[in-house]
Amino acid sequence: xxxxxxxxxxxxxxxxxxxxxxxxxxxxxxxxxxxxxxxxxxxxxxxxxxxxxxxxxxxxxxxxxxxxxxxxxxxxxxxxxxxxxxxxxxxxxxxxxxxxxxxxxxxxxxxxxxxxxxxxxxxxxxxxxxxxxxxxxxxxxxxxxxxxxxxxxxxxxxxxxxxxxxxxxxxxxxxxxxxxxxxxxxxxxxxxxxxxxxxxxxxxxxxxxxxxxxxxxxxxxxxxxxxxxxxxxxxxxxxxxxxxxxxxxxxxxxxxxxxxxxxxxxxxxxxxxxxxxxxxxxxxxxxxxxxxxxxxxxxxxxxxxxxxxxxxxxxxxxxxxxxxxxxxxxxxxxxxxxxxxxxxxxxxxxxxxxxxxxxxxxxxxxxxxxxxxxxxxxxxxxxxxxxxxxxxxxxxxxxxxxxxxxxxxxxxxxxxxxxxxxxxxxxxxxxxxxxxxxxxxxxxxxxxxxxxxxxxxxxxxxxxxxxxxxxxxxxxxxxxxxxxxxxxx
Amino acid sequence: xxxxxxxxxxxxxxxxxxxxxxxxxxxxxxxxxxxxxxxxxxxxxxxxxxxxxxxxxxxxxxxxxxxxxxxxxxxxxxxxxxxxxxxxxxxxxxxxxxxxxxxxxxxxxxxxxxxxxxxxxxxxxxxxxxxxxxxxxxxxxxxxxxxxxxxxxxxxxxxxxxxxxxxxxxxxxxxxxxxxxxxxxxxxxxxxxxxxxxxxxxxxxxxxxxxxxxxxxxx
Numbered sequence: 001x002x003x004x005x006x007x008x009x010x011x012x013x014x015x016x017x018x019x020x021x022x023x024x025x026x027x028x029x030x031x032x033x034x035x036x037x038x039x040x041x042x043x044x045x046x047x048x049x050x051x052x053x054x055x056x057x058x059x060x061x062x063x064x065x066x067x068x069x070x071x072x073x074x075x076x077x078x079x080x081x082x083x084x085x086x087x088x089x090x091x092x093x094x095x096x097x098x099x100x101x102x103x104x105x106x107x108x109x110x111x112x113x114x115x116x117x118x119x120x121x122x123x124x125x126x127x128x129x130x131x132x133x134x135x136x137x138x139x140x141x142x143x144x145x146x147x148x149x150x151x152x153x154x155x156x157x158x159x160x161x162x163x164x165x166x167x168x169x170x171x172x173x174x175x176x177x178x179x180x181x182x183x184x185x186x187x188x189x190x191x192x193x194x195x196x197x198x199x200x201x202x203x204x205x206x207x208x209x210x211x212x213x214x215x216x217x218x219x220x221x222x223x224x225x226x227x228x229x230x231x232x233x234x235x236x237x238x239x240x241x242x243x244x245x246x247x248x249x250x251x252x253x254x255x256x257x258x259x260x261x262x263x264x265x266x267x268x269x270x271x272x273x274x275x276x277x278x279x280x281x282x283x284x285x286x287x288x289x290x291x292x293x294x295x296x297x298x299x300x301x302x303x304x305x306x307x308x309x310x311x312x313x314x315x316x317x318x319x320x321x322x323x324x325x326x327x328x329x330x331x332x333x334x335x336x337x338x339x340x341x342x343x344x345x346x347x348x349x350x351x352x353x354x355x356x357x358x359x360x361x362x363x364x365x366x367x368x369x370x371x372x373x374x375x376x377x378x379x380x381x382x383x384x385x386x387x388x389x390x391x392x393x394x395x396x397x398x399x400x401x402x403x404x405x406x407x408x409x410x411x412x413x414x415x416x417x418x419x420x421x422x423x424x425x426x427x428x429x430x431x432x433x434x435x436x437x438x439x440x441x442x443x444x445x446x447x448x449x450x451x452x453x454x455x456x457x458x459x460x461x462x463x464x465x466x467x468x469x470x471x472x473x474x475x476x477x478x479x480x481x482x483x484x485x486x487x488x489x
Numbered sequence: 490x491x492x493x494x495x496x497x498x499x500x501x502x503x504x505x506x507x508x509x510x511x512x513x514x515x516x517x518x519x520x521x522x523x524x525x526x527x528x529x530x531x532x533x534x535x536x537x538x539x540x541x542x543x544x545x546x547x548x549x550x551x552x553x554x555x556x557x558x559x560x561x562x563x564x565x566x567x568x569x570x571x572x573x574x575x576x577x578x579x580x581x582x583x584x585x586x587x588x589x590x591x592x593x594x595x596x597x598x599x600x601x602x603x604x605x606x607x608x609x610x611x612x613x614x615x616x617x618x619x620x621x622x623x624x625x626x627x628x629x630x631x632x633x634x635x636x637x638x639x640x641x642x643x644x645x646x647x648x649x650x651x652x653x654x655x656x657x658x659x660x661x662x663x664x665x666x667x668x669x670x671x672x673x674x675x676x677x678x679x680x681x682x683x684x685x686x687x688x689x690x691x692x693x694x695x696x697x698x699x700x701x702x703x704x705x706x707x708x
Binding site: 043046047050056057058060061062063077080081082083084087088091097101103105157158159160163176177178179181182183186202203205206209210213214217218233234236242243244245247248250251252262268269270272273276277284286287288289290291292293294295296297298299300301302303304305306314316320321323324325326328329 | 498500504508509524525599601605609624627639661667668673675677678680682683685687688690693695698
């Protein structure tokens with residue numbers, strides 16, 4: 001990183017209200033601001049230059065990787081085509097093992113379920129392990145506000161998530177939640193908690209966090225996790241963490257609640273041999289995440305630890321709307337984050353510019369699908385359509401095709417705006433008529449004369465400024481090909 | 490129950506009535522090239538120890554359970570351990586007296602009044618393992634009576650002892666051991682020390698779980 005702004009000058013706005021439940025307009029403005037933040041871009045560069053080669057190397061060393069990818073795609077396709085059956089099978093398997101299952105159609109439903117559970121248990125401390133689904137529904141804020149009388153202390157236990165929570169910030173990457181912060185900023189945040197000056201040293205800061213969070217693991221009344229996979233046949237919930245917080249949250253507190261998006265389902269336990277081999281390699285370049293933890297119901301007879309109560313909350317929140325539609329493949333995502341790492345747009349703007357829980361290419365696809373096109377209309381355009389995302393995706397989601405389909409849908413819904421519609425009408429008519437086409441060429445050559453400098457068209461004022469300001473527009477040739485042809489080249 | 494029926498009916502309706510069926514299977518030409526493909530696993534134990542070392546764990550191969558015990562005792566001495574908590578497993582029963590001789594107080598994972606205090610204060614956690622995975626350097630840990638999850642999680646140093654014939658080749662083989670059957674309440678594929686790279690991508694070990702992980706393979 002070449003330049004670092006002092007931590008206090010950096011943007012520390014409270015972004016908590018920007019989960020998927022709140023509007024996310026304004027990518028262009030936020031993205032523009034982020035792209036000028038040299039420190040942020042340095043951090044993004046550091047992350048991408050470490051993770052992308054590591055991912056490439058571990059996948060290259062796995063000869064069966066292409067076959068695994070294809071199997072992953074087919075397993076997910078089969079799952080979605082029969083999702084009702086698998087959800088039912090999973091629910092029955094969990095109940096047969098003594099767990100409880102709740103079907104939640106939206107975030108409010110989850111908040112109510114967890115809130116009432118906390119009330120019944122007399123809970124004070126809730127320890128959470130990283131979960132995108134609970135970020136999406138803003139579970140922490142809504143529990144604190146909606147169940148204020150319980151005085152709940154809800155603590156994120158993933159190191160990055162905890163620091164983000166302390167700063168009133170949201171995660172900016174699926175795998176690296178605080179990659180937008182430098183060590184100085186982290187030291188500043190944790191020093192405030194410690195009540196003493198902590199140095200900007202990752203080891204010292206992590207040790208401090210370990211001590212503080214250890215207390216929470218040991219005293220938590222309820223542990224909440226997300227799920228990387230839910231296995232229908234056995235009722236098993238799989239969570240992967242490197243820090244071990246996922247395993248701690250499911251092992252030490254007396255109650256374990258899983259909030260799982262319905263798309264996390266896989267039919268059989270043996271399918272995990274496909275997905276576990278792809279997930280860590282794509283996400284971080286590890287062969288396997290440190291703790292790949294499989295929980296099936298509450299603790300068994302004679303066990304001293306593990307939760308005595310196990311609750312599975314299956315969350316829809318708009319997901320089922322995609323089933324059987326041209327956007328269904330967006331549900332195949334296993335949240336490895338590799339499409340973010342290779343995306344030329346994400347690598348300039350970081351995750352916060354997207355204004356949604358899900359950033360990068362998958363965020364640009366899933367956010368308008370879950371929230372509606374009007375709420376996130378910039379996002380399908382936050383892509384150069386280079387296709388790097390589709391290429392890197394370990395389950396083969398055609399991400400850039402989906403972005404194009406979303407743009408199409410915006411036009412069909414009449415969201416394109418009058419100017420754009422009129423401009424394309426003019427274009428259509430011009431291209432249809434040889435006479436108009438001829439005239440437009442002549443007009444264009446006349447109009448560009450004052451604008452051409454050193455072989456390119458200078459940024460033009462007016463509606464085309466956005467386009468010409470950031471791209472090199474080659475000028476029209478002095479003589480069109482047709483004339484050259486006629487004159488005998 | 491009405492909620493569940495309605496929820497599932499909605500999902501069923503959408504999967505049945507949706508006309509779009511994704512057909513586009515991903516390209517098979519996908520894998521990045523250029524990294525050496527590892528040799529097939531000829532000696533699973535050797536490969537396991539190598540992979541465990543690569544992720545920052547420490548492996549040792551010994552000939553007998555007695556040697557394993559000596560290894561654990563000297564490790565506890567080196568770490569200056571005052572308290573150790575272990576699984577209630579016959580294989581480990583013979584470790585107690587020599588550990589006590591080395592000044593280590595041994596707690597056994599059964600009938601504990603407060604497991605949090607015992608495991609939380611122990612310097613070393615000691616367990617066996619159901620399987621190990623050569624390909625990744627992982628241990629496969631099953632929960633059960635006498636086999637506490639916290640033993641492998643809370644103490645800063647964690648030692649596992651397992652027999653050489655329990656070392657499997659691949660992750661797929663380990664998954665296959667549980668496929669289609671009744672699973673224990675908890676299974677964990679545990680691969681090396683707990684770690685985090687959240688602060689500026691600097692690798693920190695011992696984040697929440699043990700940072701000091703040892704596996705002693707017997708035979």
